[in-house]
Amino acid sequence: MGDDDGIIARMFNTKALLGVVVGVGASKASSGGVALQPGSLLAKVSGLTLVQPSETQAANITSRDIVSASPESLEPHHIQMLLSLLEKNPNPSDRVQVLVTLGNAAAFSVNQDLIRELGGLHVIAGLLSDPLPEIRVQCLNALNNLSMNVRNQEQLKVYVPQVLELIEMSPVNSDLQLASLRLLTNLSVTNNHQHLMKSSITLFLSLLVVSNETLQTQVLKVLVNLSANPDMMEDIVQAQAPASLVLLFDSCTNTPVLLRLLTFVGNLQDLDALGPGRRGAAAQ
Template identity: 30%
Template sequence: MASSSATGDKTVNKVALCSAIFAGFAYVGYSVVRTAFCRKLGRKEGEVYPEEHRIYFRRLSQTTQTDVLLGNLDLSGPAGKVVLRPLTVQERIRELNLRARMFTDTMLAVQGNLGPGSPKQTPLPGTTSLQCSPWGSPRILSPVDVRHILASRSSENLVLLGSPVKRRWTRRSFRRQSPHSSNSQSVSSHESTTEAEAEKLLRDTQDQLKSHLESLSRRDRVMTAAEAKSLVALLHSKDDLLVERTLTTIANCSTFAANQDILREAGCLYRLQTLLTSSSVSIQLATIKALGNLALNEGNQKELKDTVPVLLSFVNKPQPTDKLVYHALVTLTNIAVLPAWHDEFYPVLHNLYRLVDDGKPQMKLQALKLLINLSCNEDMVPSLLAAQAPRRLIYMLDPLLNEELLLRVVTLVAKLAETARRLNIDPTIDLPPEDKAASPDTMYAAIFGVNIMEKIQSKSFVLMNQHLNEDIRIQARKIYESVKS
């Protein structure tokens, strides 16, 4: 009976080892096979061998040829026994889920660049949750995608996987949609608190505030938060000369990027917006100059929504001095570098084109710079094409025109012509009647009109072949190719 039991054990061991060998997994090596199989066959009776350990193999119940066999060493069992121990389906699924979750965490870290010290990135769609649902599951990169990521030196160029989406132009009404939404009540409360603190600071420590002004006006430098608050407090003074001097100091110090943030946090932008409506032209001019430098900051631009219409009023209405209009155009040009408040510019497009026609050379140049910034936004192009064009546009494409003016003219026309052709824009169809000038007077007709296209093409051909300025030649070629097509 004992002999029969021993023979049965050997048979079981041989079947287990053969299964492991045919599965081809590294967990059962040749050494294990030789130890468990060969030594038992060659053992002689009476010989004493060192104690051997029992080896357990775990496998998923109802395995196939691809099931995993895992070796587990048990020091407590009798020697020389190789036992096949199946793993239940529930246990195996739990183990696979655990490994999948670990792999998920690693991949999401790679996709989102969330390692220690790494800049925070916006997670990819579908990776915000690790929980599976009946409608979807976490999106994980494949090994091929991982190799692409690891081979890249920069995480800033990571893009969504899949085929790129071609942007299709659709007319969008900015006037009905605000790019930034905020809680107006909380903003008003914060501004009121800042104003009260500044006025109290001016009453209590006016002499100290003036000493800060003297220090900053003698040498432009990065200021402290206390100095920024002192400048804002001085803007509440009733002395116009003191306020004007403070504004000049703010404009000079705003050339430092760090000061732009510090002044915003001190409540400077809200006070400058109030001073724009001052009865003193000199204070208005100094305020516009200060805003022009502060506008070169993305954080500051987010708080300029209510300031832009006031600045545009200087362009839309006759002003007591051309300096106000010119510096308002400079500040608006700086604001228009970003598209955040482009929707506010619709009412002045006709007047900007009018300044290109009738303004002084300096005014023409600045109006063209502002129009070029607006034309870089594809959503503004239909309205720019529908606005009333400069009457002398065709005559401004002249090689003898001032080089700076000519460069801006050909740049504006090239940008509008290229975008109109590429996106197939026709403002006579795309825009409602109230948003466009009379058909023969539009910028679109001034470029693509039946009797105008040949003249535009001819003048741009001369410029692209004969002008000495390379930039002008490049832009003229873009006009020629867009109109010719």
């Protein structure tokens, strides 16, 4: 009994030390040892002797126990293993947890560079077409954090058409629309990739009149960014806006929404009056 306690203590001490444990589901095997998923992070670093699980046991050993205690302290091999699991593990709940972990890690600039260098941007973005909405949402959330890095934006720009399609095809006010617009907000902060969104300006304007205040705010952040670019002026003013858009210019409209709407219109007026030398206010 003492040996078993020692093994289990070592296992959980290792989990606490690493902060992230992927693909681990510990259970006692019939021989009294501890069954671990071969190739898991814990199996590689704990020094425990692996007990190969039977097919029945293997079905119960998943990555449900992912822990993300200190995402800022992840090392390259931890990130690499998370990306590998994302590619090879078809279990939806495991993928969601790995995406959450990678998204949390991507809040730190050092990990933004590391994930790019390990080819992780395309691995994560590959799940934009996953059939499960929850996976697509967490994928977008991770990409949103990763897009706060200018070098990452250069790779992520190729996914703008796919993200725009998600906005168009998803239910109004859904988490998918909101997460997609958040990503586009980051990608439209500079002028570099705004031209990729010009064909969707009518879509953005239409969303303003059918969405809730949260989504309206996010749509307007994108529109304010676009309207601050003189090169986008013609595309914006020629876009087909719904007639009911004027109803938003009302004191009953939510104040943050109204302020951004006025900023958007103000940018257009400034650029029209003063010419291409003037850049309007960006979204806040």
